[in-house]
Amino acid sequence: MSLEKLQLKIPLFAGFGSSEFKSLEKCLVRRRYPGGQTLFHMGDEGGSLHLIERGRVKVTIPSSSGEELILAIRGAGDILGELSLFDGKPRSATVQALEETETLCLHREDLLALMRNHFDVVEKILEVLARRIRETDMLLADRDFLDITSRLAKKILDLGDTFGIREGGQVRIGVKITQKDLASMIGATRESINKQLKVLRDQGLVRFSGGTIEILKRERLVQKARIFPKP
Amino acid sequence: MSLEKLQLKIPLFAGFGSSEFKSLEKCLVRRRYPGGQTLFHMGDEGGSLHLIERGRVKVTIPSSSGEELILAIRGAGDILGELSLFDGKPRSATVQALEETETLCLHREDLLALMRNHFDVVEKILEVLARRIRETDMLLADRDFLDITSRLAKKILDLGDTFGIREGGQVRIGVKITQKDLASMIGATRESINKQLKVLRDQGLVRFSGGTIEILKRERLVQKARIFPKP
C-alpha cells in the first residue's frame, strides 16, 4: 500500500513523510474479518489497536442476561481497542464486524514508539479519547434527562450525520440498522422503538423502506430531540 | 512548595527530577475555591487543566430543567478539565467545589510542552483518560441493565472504596453525601433513593448517622449490586 492511500484512509498518519512511513509499514498487520465475526470480547487481554480500513463494526457491552448495549458503531478511519493499550486492563467492550471489515493492527510497543517519535500522533490520540469521553457522558445524560422519543430522535439524527447520504432535501441512513439495534443503542426495548418509530412516521418526520431510515423533516426531529419530559 | 510534597500530592509528576521541577513550577498557578464555588461551567471556553491539591469537587452535567447528573466526585491528586485541552471544545461539564479546594492550574501550551519533553506524562494522561472512558461506559451499562436497588448498592460500594474509612469490620464513607446527591449519581429520584436506602438499612446492610453511610455487610451489598432485574 502506498503512503497516500494509507493517509487517505487513516487520518492518524496524516502528518507522515515517506521515511516514517517505511518504518511504520513494518508494524502494521492487515486483518480481515467477515461480517458477523468478533474481533475481540470484553474481558479478553488486549495489547493491540486496530485502525479500520474498510467496513463497519459495533462496539457493545453484553449484559449477564444476554442483552447488549451498543456503545458505538465505527467505520473506516476510526480507531478501535485503544483503551487496553493505555491502562493495561482487559478489553472494556466486545467488538463485532457488521460487514466484511479490514483493519490494520498495531501492537502496544509499536504504538508507544510511534508516539514517542511523533507528537502529532499523541495529539490525535488524545483528541479521539476526549471525543469518546464527551460522547459517553452525553449518552449518560440523555438516559437521565430524555424520554425514549427524544433519545430516538436524537439517535436518528446522529446516525444521519454519521452514515447519512444526502438525497435531495432528505438524508438517508446508508446502513441497515434494525429496531433491535436502535433499542440497544438508546436503552429501550425493541417494542418501544417500534411504537415510537410509528409515531415519527405518522407525523411525516421519517420514512423507512428496506431496512434503512430516511430523515424527511430534520428540523422537526431536532426539535423533538430537545423536548424534556419533566418541565 | 518542595518537589517531594508536590509529587506526594500529584502522581502525574512522580518521575520528575529537580531540574524539571524548576521549570514546571513556573507554569503552575495555585487557585483556591471556597466550598460551593464553581470552578467552571459546562459550555465555557477552557484552556487549562487543574490538578487537585486539596479538597473535593463534583463534576456535573446540568439538564435544561434544573436537575443535574453527577458524573464524578474528584479529590486530591485527581486531574480536572483535561478534555477541553485536547480537543479544543468547550468544557464538557460543570465543576463545583464541595468543600474548600485548592488546585494547581496548568495552561494548555505548558502541558503540551511538558508532554513533549516527558513521555511519562503522556502515559499517565492516557491512563487517566482510559480509566474515565471505562468508568462512564460502565455507568451507562448499569443504567440499562440494573434496577435502582443494584445501582444504589454498587454506588455505595464505590463510594466506600473511594472515600471509605475502615472502622473495625465496617467501612464508613468519610464524606457527607445527601440522598439528592446519590439520586443524581445513579439516575433516580431522591424519593426512590430514600426508599431503597430504607430497605438496605432494614436488612442490616448499611447504617447512616449524621449524613454519612456505614457499610455493615459488604458481601451482601456486593451480591445485591450484581442482581439483574430481567432474568
Add this chain to the structure above:
DNA sequence: AACCCGGTATGAAATGCCTCACAGCGGGAG
C-alpha cells in the same frame, strides 16, 4: 423564640416503559 430552609421520611396516585403474546412478512437454506 420564632422562622426558614434544606434534608429526610413516607404514602397514594399517576404513568412511561416493559413484558408477554401473537401475527405477518421476506429472504435464505434446504
Add this chain to the structure above:
DNA sequence: CTCCCGCTGTGAGGCATTTCATACCGGGTT
C-alpha cells in the same frame, strides 16, 4: 417451493419509578 428464522407490527396488562402531597427534624438566622 417450502420451511424456518429473524425482523417488524400491535395490543393488553403489569410493574418499577416518578410525581405529588404532606410532615418532621435540625441548624442557622433574625
